Amino acid sequence: MTTLPATPPKQLGLVIDLDVCVGCHACAVNCKEWNSGGHAAPLTDFDAYGASPDGVWFNRIHTFEAGDGAAGRTVHFPKSCLHCAEPACVTVCPTGASFKRAADGIVLVDEAKCIGCKLCSWACPYGAREFDAAEGVMKKCTLCIDRIYNETFAPEDRVPACVAACPVGARHFGDLGDASSPVSLLVEERGGYDLMPELGYRPVNKYLPPRASQAKAGCTGAGTALSEPDDDVRPTSGFLRWVDRLLSR
Amino acid sequence: MHPATSVIFFTSASGGGLFLLALLGIFGALGFLPPDPVLGLAGFGLAFAALSAGLVSSTFHLGHPERAWRAFSQWRSSWLSREGVLAVATYVPAGLYAILWIFFGRISPVLGLLTAVLAIATVAATAMIYASLKTIQRWSNSFVLPNYLLLGWASGGAWLALIANLRLPAADLALLGFDWTAIAGLAFAALGKALYWRYIDGSRSAATPESATGLGSIGKVRLFASPHTEENYLLKEMGYRVARKHALKLRLIALGLGFTGPAILIFCATLVPGGIAVALVALAVIGNAAGTLTERWLFFAEARHTVTLYYGSEAA
Numbered sequence: 001m002t003t004l005p006a007t008p009p010k011q012l013g014l015v016i017d018l019d020v021c022v023g024c025h026a027c028a029v030n031c032k033e034w035n036s037g038g039h040a041a042p043l044t045d046f047d048a049y050g051a052s053p054d055g056v057w058f059n060r061i062h063t064f065e066a067g068d069g070a071a072g073r074t075v076h077f078p079k080s081c082l083h084c085a086e087p088a089c090v091t092v093c094p095t096g097a098s099f100k101r102a103a104d105g106i107v108l109v110d111e112a113k114c115i116g117c118k119l120c121s122w123a124c125p126y127g128a129r130e131f132d133a134a135e136g137v138m139k140k141c142t143l144c145i146d147r148i149y150n151e152t153f154a155p156e157d158r159v160p161a162c163v164a165a166c167p168v169g170a171r172h173f174g175d176l177g178d179a180s181s182p183v184s185l186l187v188e189e190r191g192g193y194d195l196m197p198e199l200g201y202r203p204v205n206k207y208l209p210p211r212a213s214q215a216k217a218g219c220t221g222a223g224t225a226l227s228e229p230d231d232d233v234r235p236t237s238g239f240l241r242w243v244d245r246l247l248s249r
Numbered sequence: 250m251h252p253a254t255s256v257i258f259f260t261s262a263s264g265g266g267l268f269l270l271a272l273l274g275i276f277g278a279l280g281f282l283p284p285d286p287v288l289g290l291a292g293f294g295l296a297f298a299a300l301s302a303g304l305v306s307s308t309f310h311l312g313h314p315e316r317a318w319r320a321f322s323q324w325r326s327s328w329l330s331r332e333g334v335l336a337v338a339t340y341v342p343a344g345l346y347a348i349l350w351i352f353f354g355r356i357s358p359v360l361g362l363l364t365a366v367l368a369i370a371t372v373a374a375t376a377m378i379y380a381s382l383k384t385i386q387r388w389s390n391s392f393v394l395p396n397y398l399l400l401g402w403a404s405g406g407a408w409l410a411l412i413a414n415l416r417l418p419a420a421d422l423a424l425l426g427f428d429w430t431a432i433a434g435l436a437f438a439a440l441g442k443a444l445y446w447r448y449i450d451g452s453r454s455a456a457t458p459e460s461a462t463g464l465g466s467i468g469k470v471r472l473f474a475s476p477h478t479e480e481n482y483l484l485k486e487m488g489y490r491v492a493r494k495h496a497l498k499l500r501l502i503a504l505g506l507g508f509t510g511p512a513i514l515i516f517c518a519t520l521v522p523g524g525i526a527v528a529l530v531a532l533a534v535i536g537n538a539a540g541t542l543t544e545r546w547l548f549f550a551e552a553r554h555t556v557t558l559y560y561g562s563e564a565a
Contacts (some may be wrong), residue, residue: 004322017465028476052479060476062559064458067468074473077466079559088383094330097320113319116312118486119329122250125384125456127483127556136312193463196555198455199383207463 002093004086005102010102011177012143013083013204014163019211020170023076028059030165031080033140039146040111044134056130059162073210074095080162081128082195082203088122089129093236097138097230105177105204106145112201113139125199176204182214187249251489252549260375261306261541263336264397266299270343271404272430274368274535276409278361279351281423284354284423284516288416294348296409297340298542300455304336316367322447323381328381339367357370369493372401386454387552394442396438399540403438405429407537410515411530419523428519432512435537439508442544446500454555472561491547499547507540509565 035058038041045055059080066073083100087107090098097113098120100106109120109129114137121129121138129140144160147153157164163171174183183206186192192206235241273292276282308314321337346360376397379388410431417424439460456474459465491499511533518526518533547549553565 002326004326021416023474054479054481056482057477059428060481062476063474064462064464064470064473065473066462066464071468073464073467075462075467078475080435088381092329092378092381094321094323094327094333095316096323097319113316114313115316115319117310117320117329118312121482121486123382123384123555124313125555127487127559130482131312131486133312138312158516170406194462196456196460199555208464209466 001100002090002096004090004100006106007085008100008177010101010104011083011085011204012148012174013107013176014080014143014160014171014181015176015183015192015206015208016078017170017172017190017208018075018077019190019208020168020169021076021078022168022219023061023063024167025061026076026165026167027162027171028057028061030161034052034144034147034161038144039142040109040134040139043134043139044132046133047164054146056132056139058128058139060127060185064188065172071213073213074209076232078162079126079128080205081143082126082205083143084143086200088123088201092119092123094119097132106143107140107147109140110144111135111139114138125196125201143173145181154233156207176206184238250549250550250556251486252546253310255306255309257542257545257549260397261303261538261545262299263303264372265299265402265404265408265538265541266296267372268401268434269299269408270306270339270363270405271295271368272405272409274343274346274361274363274365276356276423276427277346277356277483278365279425280356282356283417284350285416286351286354288412289350291412291416292409293343296343296405297347299408300336300339301383305550321360327473328374328377332371332378333365335371335374339364339371342367347495369401371398376418383550384555386452387449388548390448392441392448392451396441396445399434399438400544402434403431403511404434404537404541406434407515407534408509410518411527411534414518414523414527414530419526425519428515431515431530431533433550434475435508435515435533437514439504439512441498442504444465449551453534454553455463456555456558457563458558458563461555472559473561483556484543484560488514488560489550491550496516496547496551503540503544503547505540507544508538510536511537532554 043056044096047053062077064075064077072181091098095113095115097110125219129138132139147157158171163173172183176183190208191209235244272446291353308317317492320333325335343364346364349355349357362384376394378466380393411425413424413427458470460469466469468490496501514533
C-alpha cells in the first residue's frame with residue numbers, strides 16, 4: 001500500500017553532526033559492505049575496477065564550502081535516506097512496492113513488487129534512491145533493519161552500519177518521534193534542522209549545524225613560545241656534572 | 250532529467266491517440282460525424298494503434314516489464330497508477346463505440362461522451378504524474394496540465410482533420426469544422442508552450458544549495474568535493490543538462506514545425522480543393538508529430554531536479 005500510515009508510534013532515524021564529521025567515508029563504506037549482503041543485497045557494481053565505475057550506494061559523502069574568507073567553513077556532508085514523514089517516493093509508487101512502515105516509520109522497497117519505473121527516485125528531492133540496473137529494481141537505505149532488530153547481535157551493536165562505523169561519533173541513531181529520546185534531546189540542544197524544509201517532505205533524519213568557529217584560542221596558561229636554552233644552566237651533581245666539566249675544559 | 254525515448258514516444262503517441270478518441274466521441278455524439286465504416290475504421294484504427302503502441306513502449310523503460318500489471322493497484326495515491334487504470338478503462342467504452350460505429354453503422358452518444366471523458370482524464374493523469382513532482386519546479390506548475398491537454402488536442406485534431414479530408418466530400422461543412430478544430434488546438438498548444446517557456450525561464454525552485462544543506466547561515470554554499478569521481482545513477486537520470494543555445498533553437502523548431510507551421514498548413518487546406526488539401530493536412534500531421542516529439546524531449550531535457558543542488562548546481 002502506497003498510502004501513508006498514520007503517525008507511526010516510533011520514528012526511527014539518524015542525527016548527523018556536521019560539526020564532528022571528518023569526511024572519512026567510513027560510514028558509506030561500511031554501509032556498502034553490510035548491505036551488499038543484507039536485506040537489499042546485492043548492491044550491484046558495474047566496471048568496478050575499470051575506467052567508469054558505477055554502482056548502487058545508500059550513503060554518499062559530499063563536501064561543501066560555505067561562506068568566504070575567515071568566516072568560511074568546509075563541511076563534510078553525509079547524505080542517505082531521511083525516512084521522511086511525508087515521503088512522496090512512497091505515494092507516487094504505482095505498484096505498492098514502496099512503503100512506509102506503520103510500526104517504526106522506516107521507508108522500504110518490496111523488491112518483489114517493484115517494476116523499476118524509477119518514478120520514486122524522481123519524487124525524492126534528496127537523491128536517496130538508486131536504481132540497480134542489474135536487478136531491475138529500485139534500492140534504498142533500509143536503516144539496517146537487519147541489524148537494528150537483530151537479536152543475534154549484542155544490544156550495543158543493534159545500530160545501522162553507518163553509525164557503527166563512524167570513528168568520531170558524528171552519527172546518532174534513535175527514535176525521533178519520542179521527544180525525550182537521547183537523539184531528540186540532542187536535536188533540541190544543538191538546533192538540529194531539516195533539509196529542504198520548503199518542499200514539505202518532513203524528513204525524520206536531522207542535521208546538527210557546525211558550531212560557531214572561535215576567533216581566538218582559549219588561554220591555557222602556557223607561554224606562547226619555548227624559552228631559549230640558557231647557557232648558564234649547568235648540572236650540579238653526579239655523572240652529568242662530570243661530563244659538563246669535561247666538555248667545558 | 251534524462252529524456253528516455255520510450256517515455257517521449259509514449260506520452261506523444263498516447264496523447265494524440267486519446268484525443269483522437271475523445272474528438273471521435275464528442276463529434277459523433279453531437280451528430281457531426283456520419284457513421285461511415287471506413288471513417289470509423291481509419292479513425293479508431295489510428296487512435297487505438299497510437300494509444301496501444303504508446304502503452305507498450307511505456308513498458309520498455311521498466312526494469313521488470315512482466316510485473317507491469319501491478320501498476321493498476323495503487324490508484325488511491327499514485328498518478329502513474331491512475332493513468333494506467335484510466336488508459337485501460339478507456340478501451341471499454343471506446344471499443345464498444347467503435348464496434349457499433351464500424352459494424353452496425355450506429356453512433357451511441359452515451360458511449361461517445363463516456364469515451365471522451367475517460368480519454369481526456371487519461372491525458373490529464375499523465376500530466377499530473379509530472380505536475381505533482383515537487384522536486385522538479387519546471388514540471389510542478391500550473392502550465393503543465395493545460396499543456397498536455399492542448400498538445401493532445403493539437404495532435405488528435407490534426408489526425409482527425411486528415412481522416413476527414415480523406416473521406417468526407419470537400420463540400421461538407423463539417424469538414425471545415427474539423428479543420429478549424431485542429432487549427433485551434435495547434436494555435437492554443439503553441440500559445441501554451443510559449444507561456445510555459447516564458448514561465449520556466451523566469452522562475453526557479455524554492456530549494457537552493459543553502460536550504461539543501463542547511464548551511465546558508467554560514468554563507469553561500471558551493472560544492473567542494475563530489476562524493477564520487479564518476480557519474481552515478483542520480484547524475485545520469487536526474488543530472489541531464491541541455492545547452493541553453495541548443496534549447497532555444499529546439500524550442501523554435503518545436504513551435505514552428507509542431508504547431509504554428511501545421512496550423513498555417515491546415516488553414517491553407519481550407520482554401521484549396523480536395524487533393525491539395527489532403528496533401529497539406531498530411532504535411533501538417535507529419536510536422537506536428539516531429540514537433541511534438543521535439544517538445545517532449547525538451548520537456549525532459551530542460552527539467553531540473555533538486556538532487557543536482559547536492560552536485561554543484563546553483564539552482565533547480
